[in-house]
Amino acid sequence: MVDPSKIDLDRIPQEVRLKILEYVRREKGVKPKRLEVTSGYLSKIRRGEKPVSDRLLAKLLRFLTLDELHKLIGKTVRARELVITKNGRLDYMTVVEILKLIEEEAEKDPFLKSIIIDITRRWAQKAKKAIHTYRVRSEDIEKFKKLISDKAKKTRDDYIRYLSKALRDLNWELNPDRIREYLIELKEEKREVAHKVSVALKKFIKEVIQDPILYNSFKTIQSKEELMKKPLTLTEVKAVAKNIEHIGAKAYFVLLAETGLRPGEVLNLTIDQIDLLDRMVKVLRAGESKRAYVSFFSKKTQEFFANVYLPFRAKFVKQYAPALRNLGYGEDYIKEWNRRLFPFRDYELRQEIYRASEKAIGRQISLYELRAFFASYMSLKGMPAQIIDIIQGRLPPKQFQVLAKHYLAISIRDLRDLYDRANLTILN
Numbered sequence: 059m060v061d062p063s064k065i066d067l068d069r070i071p072q073e074v075r076l077k078i079l080e081y082v083r084r085e086k087g088v089k090p091k092r093l094e095v096t097s098g099y100l101s102k103i104r105r106g107e108k109p110v111s112d113r114l115l116a117k118l119l120r121f122l123t124l125d126e127l128h129k130l131i132g133k134t135v136r137a138r139e140l141v142i143t144k145n146g147r148l149d150y151m152t153v154v155e156i157l158k159l160i161e162e163e164a165e166k167d168p169f170l171k172s173i174i175i176d177i178t179r180r181w182a183q184k185a186k187k188a189i190h191t192y193r194v195r196s197e198d199i200e201k202f203k204k205l206i207s208d209k210a211k212k213t214r215d216d217y218i219r220y221l222s223k224a225l226r227d228l229n230w231e232l233n234p235d236r237i238r239e240y241l242i243e244l245k246e247e248k249r250e251v252a253h254k255v256s257v258a259l260k261k262f263i264k265e266v267i268q269d270p271i272l273y274n275s276f277k278t279i280q281s282k283e284e285l286m287k288k289p290l291t292l293t294e295v296k297a298v299a300k301n302i303e304h305i306g307a308k309a310y311f312v313l314l315a316e317t318g319l320r321p322g323e324v325l326n327l328t329i330d331q332i333d334l335l336d337r338m339v340k341v342l343r344a345g346e347s348k349r350a351y352v353s354f355f356s357k358k359t360q361e362f363f364a365n366v367y368l369p370f371r372a373k374f375v376k377q378y379a380p381a382l383r384n385l386g387y388g389e390d391y392i393k394e395w396n397r398r399l400f401p402f403r404d405y406e407l408r409q410e411i412y413r414a415s416e417k418a419i420g421r422q423i424s425l426y427e428l429r430a431f432f433a434s435y436m437s438l439k440g441m442p443a444q445i446i447d448i449i450q451g452r453l454p455p456k457q458f459q460v461l462a463k464h465y466l467a468i469s470i471r472d473l474r475d476l477y478d479r480a481n482l483t484i485l486n
Contacts, residue, residue, distance in 0.1 A: 062116035075110035154384045191233040205265045221258040234275030239426045252279040289434040297418035307410035309367040312484045317353035318432030318450045321425040327399040356483040439480035
């Protein structure tokens with residue numbers, strides 16, 4: 059039932075109060091005595107001689123569900139539904155309904171439409187860096203093929219081959235941060251492939267998308283080795299984690315730092331791939347050249363996930379799923395989204411981490427730096443290089459297959475023991 063203490067009663071008009079009163083009397087069968095008023099008093103309210111007071115309204119609301127209140131408020135005063143979260147977060151489904159109503163009204167009212175466009179433009183300018191993502195379409199690929207048709211056949215084939223690989227791996231979305239980290243990942247596996255992919259992406263963005271932000275967000279990978287910059291220290295990583303306010307971003311950051319996995323691997327984890335009891339992340343993913351087996355996390359992170367993050371995630375999913383349906387997303391998409399360990403937008407998590415790193419250590423870090431941090435920290439703690447490669451999925455395919463077949467199936471406990479000896483704990 060509705061809790062009146064969470065509602066701004068002043069913003070509910072008398073016409074809506076009367077509807078609530080009639081509904082509670084007719085549909086709920088509530089007698090005047092239960093409302094602590096007389097029949098004569100209710101008659102005066104119905105004749106318009108007396109208003110529905112805040113005290114009476116509060117009593118009436120206790121007989122309603124939130125859905126019933128939504129229906130009674132009605133579309134004409136839909137914006138007032140925001141009052142239901144006076145002391146809490148907005149109801150996402152309600153917000154979507156309000157935005158859809160505004161869209162409908164704006165189509166009929168040129169003045170309102172101009173106001174909405176102005177507000178949207180200002181918001182977009184502020185958010186542009188955070189959400190600068192281009193969704194590649196099939197017609198973009200066809201245009202690119204035409205633009206390179208004068209090149210030699212091998213050159214054309216290389217452009218399309220490596221561009222297609224990049225787009226598949228990036229899920230057909232080009233974002234400055236994701237491109238940079240994706241190229242770092244490729245460079246870690248095979249520098250020559252990273253070089254060709256970066257060349258193809260540069261050419262595609264320059265000729266087809268023509269977006270200077272995307273074009274200048276990364277450099278073409280060179281074939282020669284480059285100097286590695288100094289890895290993050292444990293003190294720096296802890297400081298960043300401490301300053302992340304968003305619970306989802308904090309969980310994502312800590313898991314990246316303590317597992318040493320790639321950002322994309324952690325972001326794409328499903329809820330059943332994290333084992334809280336054994337403090338284990340089960341990736342078990344085989345790619346063209348990557349073999350990620352398992353990784354682990356600390357007891358502090360185990361407690362944080364069990365007591366803070368997973369309850370927060372469950373509440374978020376429950377609130378947000380109805381809004382996705384209202385926006386037209388199908389049940390298959392929602393089912394898949396519901397399985398994600400991190401059901402948040404990639405850019406949202408990144409921006410929270412970037413803000414925290416700026417505040418904590420004076421610069422914006424790359425998420426891929428956490429992978430280098432893990433390898434450096436574990437190496438200094440004496441963990442064998444081969445074990446680090448196993449955990450981070452860096453072994454060559456044949457070597458991985460031999461180890462997985464003959465050794466790893468019975469050595470998870472040994473791997474975790476080696477991990478625990480390093481005492482990598484990010485949260486205090």
